[in-house]
Amino acid sequence: MIGFFLQEKMTFAKQARYVLQQLGKMMGVKMIEINDLSERLPLVDALLFYGRSVPTIDVDLPIIYCAQVNYAGAAGLTPHDVRTIVTAQPDLPAKISYLFSSDIPQQQNPLYADEKTLDVMISWSEKKVQCAVDIISTCFYFLSLENERRATDRDVFHRFQRPFSPVGEVVYESPVVDRYAKMLKKLLLQLAPHLQTSPLWPDNKSFALALSHDVDRIPTWTITKMKRVLRADHSPYANALIRTFRLAQSLACPENWLGNFNFISRLEQRFDAASTFFFISRHRHELDPKYKMNSQLIRQGMEIVQKRGCDIGLHGTIPSATESGFLELEKEDLEFFIDKDIPGGRQHYLCYTHDTLQLWQDAKLKYDSTLGFSNHTGYRCGTGFPFQLHDGERPVPLLEIPLILMDTVLLLESKQFLSAAEAWRVIEKHLEETRDNNSLLTINWHSSELHPVDVYGYSLLYSKILGWVQENDGWLASLNQVYDWWTLR
Ligand SMILES: [Zn+2]
Numbered sequence: 157m158i159g160f161f162l163q164e165k166m167t168f169a170k171q172a173r174y175v176l177q178q179l180g181k182m183m184g185v186k187m188i189e190i191n192d193l194s195e196r197l198p199l200v201d202a203l204l205f206y207g208r209s210v211p212t213i214d215v216d217l218p219i220i221y222c223a224q225v226n227y228a229g230a231a232g233l234t235p236h237d238v239r240t241i242v243t244a245q246p247d248l249p250a251k252i253s254y255l256f257s258s259d260i261p262q263q264q265n266p267l268y269a270d271e272k273t274l275d276v277m278i279s280w281s282e283k284k285v286q287c288a289v290d291i292i293s294t295c296f297y298f299l300s301l302e303n304e305r306r307a308t309d310r311d312v313f314h315r316f317q318r319p320f321s322p323v324g325e326v327v328y329e330s331p332v333v334d335r336y337a338k339m340l341k342k343l344l345l346q347l348a349p350h351l352q353t354s355p356l357w358p359d360n361k362s363f364a365l366a367l368s369h370d371v372d373r374i375p376t377w378t379i380t381k382m383k384r385v386l387r388a389d390h391s392p393y394a395n396a397l398i399r400t401f402r403l404a405q406s407l408a409c410p411e412n413w414l415g416n417f418n419f420i421s422r423l424e425q426r427f428d429a430a431s432t433f434f435f436i437s438r439h440r441h442e443l444d445p446k447y448k449m450n451s452q453l454i455r456q457g458m459e460i461v462q463k464r465g466c467d468i469g470l471h472g473t474i475p476s477a478t479e480s481g482f483l484e485l486e487k488e489d490l491e492f493f494i495d496k497d498i499p500g501g502r503q504h505y506l507c508y509t510h511d512t513l514q515l516w517q518d519a520k521l522k523y524d525s526t527l528g529f530s531n532h533t534g535y536r537c538g539t540g541f542p543f544q545l546h547d548g549e550r551p552v553p554l555l556e557i558p559l560i561l562m563d564t565v566l567l568l569e570s571k572q573f574l575s576a577a578e579a580w581r582v583i584e585k586h587l588e589e590t591r592d593n594n595s596l597l598t599i600n601w602h603s604s605e606l607h608p609v610d611v612y613g614y615s616l617l618y619s620k621i622l623g624w625v626q627e628n629d630g631w632l633a634s635l636n637q638v639y640d641w642w643t644l645r
Contacts, residue, residue: 158344158351159190159200160218163207168227168293173208174551175295178543181642182337182595184353185344201348206227206292210260211418219348220285220340223258230302232254235324241277241289248342249335249592253327255297256290256511295333298538300546301527305510314478314509318532328532333539334593356594358641361631363591363632365621366557366598366638367431370421370471370502372445373604374453376412377403384567385612390575392613399611406609417457419608421464427622429632432525433461433603434471434502440482441474444504449493458494460479467636468494469525470501472498476515477507483519486543499523500635502559502600506530513547523639525598528559531571533582535560542642555642557576559634561586562600568615576613583621591628596638 160176162169173189175415187204190197193213197203202218205211210221231242233255240250242339245267246559252268257277263286268278278286297303309320318325357364385391386399389438393399406412411419417433424431435458447454458468462578476482491498500523503512508526516524524545527536537543537558545554566579574582590597601618610616625632631642 157186157188157198157200158202159188159197160204160206161190161315162195162210163205163209164224170550171227171296171300172224172292172544174544175292176204178299178333178541180338180542181293181645182334182356182539182541183341185341185351186354195618201359202344208258210286218283220287220343220347221260222287222291223260223289225258225290225293227256227296230293230297231306233323235326236368238323238327240271242271243268249338251330252335252339253330253538253544254289254291254294255323256293257288258290260286260288262286263290274401280343282518283347285347290341291336295336295538296546298327298333298535299543300538300548303550304536305548310509313399313474313507314506315505315507315530315580318534328529328534328536328537329591331535331595333537333540334535334589334595335542336509337541338593348580354645357631357632359631361625362629363592363594364596364631364633364638365587365625366525366560366596366633366635367424367429368434368469368502368598368600369431369506369603369606369624370434370600370634371415371436371447371457371603372429372471372504373602374413374447376416376604376607377407384569387604390573392576394535394610402609402611406431406607406611409607410608411600411608414453415457416603416607420606421461421466423606423619424622424632425464426467427632429622430465430467430634430637432467432469432500432635433458433467436471436473436504437486437493438473440476444473445471449489462494465634467634468496468498470498470521471637472503472507474503474505474507477503477512478509480515480518483515483521487519487521489520500525501637502526506559510547513552513554513600517552521554523555523635525557525559525635526561527556528598528600529565530562531565533561533565533586540593540597542592542596542638555639557596557598557638559598559599559600561607563602563614565606565617567612576617579614579617579621583617583625587621587624587628591630598635598638
């Protein structure tokens with residue numbers, strides 16, 4: 157067990173407790189707050205000391221000292237303030253971004269240095285690690301979505317997008333919080349080799365992949381999509397005749413008209429996996445899905461996927477992200493229809509504003525998986541791990557399972573427009589990052605993009621991801637399974 161001591165009891169203490177609670181779960185390490193260092197300490201393996209001055213106390217315990225800065229500085233951060241620490245130690249994250257740091261004296265053994273100035277930022281001795289980076293403030297900035305609360309621009313759907321970021325876009329490319337969790341855990345285990353840690357994932361799997369499908373359209377093919385797959389430049393099939401033949405085959409395949417539910421759930425069953433299908437229950441906006449929840453086809457689709465162990469989640473309509481009362485009704489409809497509680501959801505078009513957080517709570521959702529980017533892959537919350545959401549003032553009773561990777565981001569002409577081979581290189585980077593941090597990668601493959609006769613390689617790509625995770629000893633799970641596991645452990 158790790159004891160943590162907050163030197164500042166009035167300023168930023170609640171936020172620090174919140175961050176340490178999230179980091180504790182991400183490390184599988186039990187944390188307990190220590191209020192008075194002069195009293196006899198409970199049985200802890202090491203002490204994490206967070207404050208403005210290097211501790212001078214004499215305790216017979218390994219200590220990690222983490223410098224604290226004034227968090228009010230978050231208001232004025234610019235891209236220039238995003239710095240990076242680097243290390244050559246092979247078992248630690250090689251690079252981690254930071255936003256806040258302080259000048260503190262360092263010890264003889266350097267561990268991390270600033271990439272540009274080469275100033276030593278983290279150093280160690282036998283029983284002490286000193287860290288000039290304010291890890292707690294940096295993590296809070298990400299987990300509480302400080303950056304997007306400060307952004308003034310929004311797109312036509314009132315969404316935050318990466319180019320609107322006051323501190324630039326590079327911060328979203330790596331999971332900053334996950335890398336700090338990995339680093340801290342390694343350092344704690346070095347200082348206190350007998351520290352007990354709990355498994356992060358079931359059966360001691362080293363990382364996890366959460367599978368989900370937004371159900372936006374029932375027939376697989378549209379005219380735009382047909383034109384796209386017939387183009388030579390993005391197809392795995394060089395021969396135009398083969399592309400045309402495969403498209404005709406796909407159009408003739410009954411699954412194409414039935415939502416692919418049977419194909420997808422069977423495919424996942426082969427990998428001993430299950431997924432969450434997000435269904436919409438009403439149509440409120442012209443861009444909301446148009447299928448009817450009570451149609452025979454949807455009814456059968458829901459039955460098939462549930463029979464194979466998959467879950468049903470709520471896909472909130474576009475207006476439900478901004479107008480009160482809608483999401484509650486949509487959730488009630490879906491629950492009535494499937495005669496089950498719906499624990500989680502994801503907004504259609506990933507619509508999210510500052511008000512949405514309250515609307516999710518009003519609808520009594522237990523988890524959300526909206527927080528990703530609609531035009532990019534990446535780490536909008538600085539993490540792939542599930543974490544408790546925070547509105548900037550206080551933690552809210554809702555688990556976020558952040559969305560990192562979405563098929564449409566990779567394949568659409570209006571977004572990244574990558575061939576399956578190019579997309580795999582992006583996907584593999586996220587998979588390796590997740591494995592290295594023992595974290596979670598949540599993906600969304602739209603049910604309409606996952607069909608049995610694959611013309612442009614994206615269905616095969618999905619199987620390839622599942623295969624990679626199995627080969628690398630990862631856990632394949634639905635979002636409900638992730639929610640259950642994370643809240644019980
Ligand atoms: Zn959708």
